[in-house]
Amino acid sequence: MSDYIFMLESHLTPAQRAVVRQVSQAASQAGVNLFLTGGALRDTLAGFPVRDLDFAVEGDALNLARSIARESGARIVTADTHLCSAELVFPNGITAEIAMTRSERYPKPGARPEVARATIHEDLMRRDFTVNSIALSLTPASRGLLIDPCNGAGDIEHRELRANTNHSLYDDPVRLLRLIRFRVRLGFAVEERTQRQYQSAREAGLEKAISAKALSLELRKIAEEIRAGEVLAELEKEGLLQLVSSALQGPRLNLPSFEKLAQVRQLIPQGISLNGDLFGLFMFLLTEKLPAGERAELIRRLRLSKAEVENWQGLPARARRLEKKLQDPELRRASALFATLQQAALEEILYLYLRSPQRLVRDRIRNYIEKHLYVALAVTDREVTALTGKQPGTPEFERLRTEIIAARLDGKKWRPAEETTVESPLAAAGRSAKARRSGTGGVSAASRVRSVRVRSAAR
Secondary structure, three states: OOHHHHHHHHHOOHHHHHHHHHHHHHHHHHOOEEEEEOHHHHHHHHOOOOOOEEEEEEOOHHHHHHHHHHHHOOEEEEEEOOOOEEEEEOOOOOEEEEEEOEEEEOOOOOOOOEEEEOOHHHHHHOOOEHHHOOEEEOOHHHOOOEEOOOOHHHHHHOOEEOEOOOOHHHHOOOHHHHHHHHHHHHOOEEOHHHHHHHHHHHHOOHHHHOOHHHHHHHHHHHHHOOOHHHHHHHHHHOOOHHHOOOOOOHHHOOHHHHHHHHHHHOOOOOOOOOOOOOHHHHHHHHHOOOOHHHHHHHHHHHOOOHHHHHHHHOHHHHHHHHHHHOOOHHHHOHHHHHHHHHHOOHHHHHHHHHHOOOHHHHHHHHHHHHHHHHHHHHOOHHHHHHHHOOOOOOHHHHHHHHHHHHHHHOOOOOOOOOEEEEOOHHHHHHHHHHHHHHOOOOOOHHHHHOOEEEEOOOO
């Protein structure tokens, strides 16, 4: 195994490893070259948890995505025929992008790029920053080969953000916001020439060329950041938050709530995949202090869909339904509370942690985040296999994992279900009557025949 493959797998969660395995198998069957690119390699080399799975294919990415969806049960969320890319959500909750390796040429700043098929090297060189321009081959013949034409690994080592070309920020001005987001998240310094390019682009007012779609997508990326409030504060300082709303400044920028959100998100253990879309919660907090008219203008400016607005504005009502469930006395048992919150959306859980007036609800959420998730994370694939003899990747395996976690949460030792012969009530009654007549307590053959087989419960 390549050192880079080993390093990557040590940073992936079990669910992410399963997705990498499924996509690799599908690409191999299709006979196309496959690479893991961008954020996954950047975060692995920098020592951060991997958040994004972006795959590049030297071939028809949309056809591969459809094939993967058929075989794995994944759902294609978006498909871009112009860029030949698709975003998939897998049954285990992992999101991944599959895109064709391509070159791009921008007729003018912020314009839709002209796209052509390209090699993986050309694809990496057209990207924004060197730290995002690294790929790892997953093709069997070259599996584990690191491809780094822009020396992104060197810049990661020096903790520096450097644009790939002298016109990277001009080609796609949304990269102005992205530069700030990566600077906050990674804690890297901006390389001198890249900083000069940023200043020149700002002096030229190129941020005005950012489309509503690109701005909305970048806000979604900011919503996923644990330190989203710090990103917003930096954008306000740079005058870039005005692109979203001119009212988002001073006390109307809800930074205290974002700071509290960051504190609770930092408590969630790495390696846990939770269901949910944080964009609705992000938008709720971002606009909480804005007048209704300003919120309406923000929706218009970002061209948010009706579904996106309903998801954001309907969050308090959905959270109240979860709040009612969390007050159920039955949830005193840790395994019952864990099962309930595992089915809930992450944004609803976090909303209640921030806003619920019920101390019981907040305490139960705190126990789930600070204790129960760590217990669940400690139950590894290897341990489940050792206890059950089952291999990962099947519904039976996941069911048994859930049983083991539930037992451990309740302070009990999990034992495998056993088939035990138990007399039926009718057989027992017959045996007792016969024993009274005969004066013996023996069990007749007929009574044994009428016994039933049941599964013993895990203790």
